[in-house]
Amino acid sequence: MKKHIIDRGGNRVLTLYSVDTKSYQEFDGLPPVSSTDAHMRWHPLRQEWIGHASARQGRTFLPNQADCPLCVMSNNEQPTDIPVDDYEVAIFTNRFSALSPYASAPPSLEIDTKAGIGRCDVISYSADHDANLASLSIERISLLIQAIGDKVSENYEQEDIVWSLPFENRGREIGVTLDHPHGQIYSLSVLPNAIKIQADAMAKSNPLSGLYDSISEELLLDKAETAISYVPRWARYPFETWVMPKRTVDGPQDLRADEILDLAQMIKAAAMRLDKIYDAPMPYTLAWQVAPKGYEGKFHFHLCFQPLKRGRNKQKFLASVEQISGFFLVDLQPERAAAILRSEEAGDE
Numbered sequence: 001m002k003k004h005i006i007d008r009g010g011n012r013v014l015t016l017y018s019v020d021t022k023s024y025q026e027f028d029g030l031p032p033v034s035s036t037d038a039h040m041r042w043h044p045l046r047q048e049w050i051g052h053a054s055a056r057q058g059r060t061f062l063p064n065q066a067d068c069p070l071c072v073m074s075n076n077e078q079p080t081d082i083p084v085d086d087y088e089v090a091i092f093t094n095r096f097s098a099l100s101p102y103a104s105a106p107p108s109l110e111i112d113t114k115a116g117i118g119r120c121d122v123i124s125y126s127a128d129h130d131a132n133l134a135s136l137s138i139e140r141i142s143l144l145i146q147a148i149g150d151k152v153s154e155n156y157e158q159e160d161i162v163w164s165l166p167f168e169n170r171g172r173e174i175g176v177t178l179d180h181p182h183g184q185i186y187s188l189s190v191l192p193n194a195i196k197i198q199a200d201a202m203a204k205s206n207p208l209s210g211l212y213d214s215i216s217e218e219l220l221l222d223k224a225e226t227a228i229s230y231v232p233r234w235a236r237y238p239f240e241t242w243v244m245p246k247r248t249v250d251g252p253q254d255l256r257a258d259e260i261l262d263l264a265q266m267i268k269a270a271a272m273r274l275d276k277i278y279d280a281p282m283p284y285t286l287a288w289q290v291a292p293k294g295y296e297g298k299f300h301f302h303l304c305f306q307p308l309k310r311g312r313n314k315q316k317f318l319a320s321v322e323q324i325s326g327f328f329l330v331d332l333q334p335e336r337a338a339a340i341l342r343s344e345e346a347g348d349e
């Protein structure tokens with residue numbers, strides 16, 4: 001993997017990743033946006049931090065392709081966030097960062113507050129505005145895995161970052177504001193409760209480490225030498241799909257070349273299966289679950305696709321019970337979801 005780093009000014013960095021060495025024609029690009037009011041407030045009952053960032057209200061909302069900030073540039077008249085003539089994978093500082101390593105002092109209130117220290121990166125999967133995980137080549141997804149691993153390692157070098165979450169929101173149904181294929185990385189200076197519970201559970205008795213050998217056939221979607229993909233018995237979303245290496249590793253930064261290749265194939269296959277159920281792009285959230293700092297060697301890196309459709313025209317909404325309590329109600333059994341994903345059964349209309 002080759003890297004080309006461009007300092008974009010205003011505390012912004014653009015890293016261009018390519019398989020082979022590549023030369024770039026550079027342009028000026030979009031100017032920085034100030035977001036120094038980022039801070040966190042303590043929720044005394046939930047016992048967790050809430051992020052505040054008013055600069056995000058002004059962010060780009062569903063622009064036409066001609067104004068897409070993730071497309072390449074060919075002249076200075078149409079500036080973008082990736083101001084080069086071509087690229088393979090790009091990761092850059094979000095102009096509308098909810099968190100920043102340079103966050104100013106938090107406001108003084110009658111509840112606890114904290115500076116909004118962290119990082120928000122945007123990952124563009126391709127220069128092709130119309131691509132997606134299902135259409136990208138295995139080679140490109142392999143590069144994406146390496147690029148994300150590289151950025152997570154880099155973010156973890158920053159002392160006050162305790163956890164990075166690479167993720168993708170796909171589909172307008174869940175509020176995506178850009179159609180260009182992309183994900184993001186949130187790197188936080190606090191560890192959210194849900195993630196701490198998950199990491200503690202893994203450290204105590206890792207339920208994923210033996211799954212490669214023990215997984216039931218009825219849940220299995222793909223199995224290769226170094227990786228599996230499956231619907232977990234404990235799925236909370238319809239057609240929830242997990243992809244993970246056989247080996248317990250902290251994140252994509254620790255994968256060998258053969259593991260990257262197997263995972264890339266399974267990520268593509270998972271996205272294709274989800275799109276096939278209703279012959280339409282499946283809206284989903286995709287989480288790259290990497291080890292928080294302090295849990296190295298005790299965490300099993302995995303990817304979770306959480307699809308948001310339970311029928312051709314039926315969307316899964318997180319309503320009162322899920323939102324208030326975190327108690328999920330599932331109306332599609334994981335065993336049946338796996339059979340539908342393997343195309344043994346048709347999905348419900």
Ligand SMILES: [Zn+2]
Pocket residue numbers: 065068069070071128129180
């Ligand atoms: Zn675009």
